[in-house]
Amino acid sequence: MTRFSANLGFLWTELSLSDAIRAAKAAGFDAVECHWPYDIPAEEVAAALAETGLAMLGLNTVRGKPGENGLAALAGREVEARAAIDQAIDYAVAIGAANVHVMAGVAEGPSARSVFLSNLQYACDRAAPHDVTILIEPLNHHDAPGYFLKTSAQAARIIAKIGHPSLKLMFDCYHLQIMEGDLTRRLTDLMPVIGHIQFASVPDRTEPDCGEVNYTHIFDHIDALGYTAPLGAEYRPRSSTDDGLGWLKFQQNRDASPGQ
Ligand SMILES: O=C(O)C(=O)[C@@H](O)CO
Numbered sequence: 001m002t003r004f005s006a007n008l009g010f011l012w013t014e015l016s017l018s019d020a021i022r023a024a025k026a027a028g029f030d031a032v033e034c035h036w037p038y039d040i041p042a043e044e045v046a047a048a049l050a051e052t053g054l055a056m057l058g059l060n061t062v063r064g065k066p067g068e069n070g071l072a073a074l075a076g077r078e079v080e081a082r083a084a085i086d087q088a089i090d091y092a093v094a095i096g097a098a099n100v101h102v103m104a105g106v107a108e109g110p111s112a113r114s115v116f117l118s119n120l121q122y123a124c125d126r127a128a129p130h131d132v133t134i135l136i137e138p139l140n141h142h143d144a145p146g147y148f149l150k151t152s153a154q155a156a157r158i159i160a161k162i163g164h165p166s167l168k169l170m171f172d173c174y175h176l177q178i179m180e181g182d183l184t185r186r187l188t189d190l191m192p193v194i195g196h197i198q199f200a201s202v203p204d205r206t207e208p209d210c211g212e213v214n215y216t217h218i219f220d221h222i223d224a225l226g227y228t229a230p231l232g233a234e235y236r237p238r239s240s241t242d243d244g245l246g247w248l249k250f251q252q253n254r255d256a257s258p259g260q
């Protein structure tokens, strides 16, 4: 049965993070994830998670200055990048979050790659004793122009090069459909290195009930591959979050009625 995680960076953004966690529980999500929770005391978030019984699956390292979109591949910014990694891992440990997405930033070339590798090695060594997984996520060139990590092949090469069990791929179907397509085969091939999966309609990044990707097929395929962790609903609702949850009910009813 497919399970779903509400990405609270995009869903219920009008609520406080604690109330958004409660809203996700009331709507029937199985888990939550967020982007940058750092302004909110970790104890407050941990209390809302304990109250609802939902797990926080992940959060991101800070993006740096406007337009930077992360620090981990920026040459000369290693001190800030590692402080951002420390901040994210400490917060994840405080709220019991399983994953930290280390954001690479706008950069290119061999020096960016070598700085990224070294910061990821640092992040993995720092995360492993806490059972926190480090994620890297290719982002599409329309939403994140110039972002260092662009394709799943590039991410897979970096993961292989570092060879640390704590480093995995964030497979965001929305970004990868735009950059590469062939989602079904890519999910199969990359499954051994996937740490988390996200989705949204393409190209609009709204509810997964329209656009060029058939998510019923994708969810069934992920299920058939034996992946059981909740999938991250990371989309911008067309109107209110609650009014746009028809897709969730549809997917949950489908699971409850095998053969349909
Ligand atoms: O944009 C996405 O996709 C994400 O998953 C964010 O966490 C990073 O911008």
Ligand SMILES: [Mg+2]
Pocket (backbone or CB within 6 Å): 137, 172, 198, 234
């Ligand atoms: Mg994503």
